[in-house]
């Protein structure tokens with residue numbers, strides 16, 4: 001299958017922009033995720049690809065086949081696009097058996113009875129529900145209903161699978177299993193998939209690549225590693241993982257290294273940075289909670305040294321195998337982790353030189 005390409009897509013509702021000039025390419029066979037907070041435009045983007053919303057601007061195509069060219073008023077119907085969709089609510093027809101639910105999209109496409117039977121068997125087999133073809137939705141668990149919805153989306157061999165938070169109705173444990181199962185299914189079918197979620201863990205663990213959205217805009221597109229290790233802006237760093245921020249001013253700038261002074265408290269940090277910033281520039285330094293070490297008691301560190309910041313412990317939560325800490329340092333709420341409980345309230349934060357994020361303040 002060719003790639004799915006979205007170019008300069010904008011969608012408005014009553015004059016309000018919900019999707020703002022969004023561009024991305026999903027490669028053949030790729031598991032691609034749209035990730036972002038609630039209301040950022042993920043569902044609208046997916047629905048527009050499916051043909052359920054009409055954009056004000058943009059082009060959507062699969063290889064040479066143009067689904068949408070807003071400037072030329074070209075909009076294929078959902079059926080003409082032949083995409084598979086699963087929404088958060090599985091929307092199975094309650095009065096129809098599993099088999100009849102799957103037959104529906106095939107009847108719409110005028111498949112013969114023999115073809116319907118073969119395809120229904122194949123699709124139910126793929127999702128491991130062949131023995132359930134005569135059951136009604138209410139005779140299935142939530143997880144099984146969700147698989148029927150997937151089978152129904154796959155039954156007519158769509159070119160692309162569109163999934164909108166399909167696991168969000170499952171409880172936590174079932175969701176973990178469903179996630180692993182979904183990834184396996186996607187790989188075995190080899191189908192190009194666009195997945196929508198607000199759950200960063202889902203996005204990082206499932207995706208070949210993901211796009212982080214905020215307020216209708218595309219903020220960053222990359223592999224899970226690229227996004228986690230090299231967020232391109234403060235909003236992405238903040239949305240993914242547990243990240244804390246210090247406001248700082250550049251004191252010295254050298255080959256790949258900056259020395260910065262904390263603006264709202266005592267302390268100096270030495271920071272590796274691929275980007276050079278002039279002395280005097282105001283920057284925001286981001287650090288992931290797993291990189292912050294907490295050292296106690298404060299007397300262990302004889303004097304203020306580079307990359308050590310005095311902090312007050314505010315909250316410690318045991319999360320199984322480790323603790324998560326919330327501290328106040330340099331006027332900011334800082335997240336840290338550790339294997340041991342802290343006995344003291346006044347501690348040192350030790351921040352590494354590598355792996356910090358430096359963003360220019362505007």
Ligand code: ADP
Pocket residue numbers: 013014017018036037038039040041042043044045
């Ligand atoms: P997400 O899926 O990321 O939570 P949505 O795409 O559902 O976000 O919504 C993006 C924005 O568009 C929100 O501000 C939402 O209120 C608005 N919106 C979505 N659908 C409609 C609609 N049918 N009519 C009016 N506004 C809508």
Ligand code: MG
Pocket residue numbers: 042043044
């Ligand atoms: Mg949504």
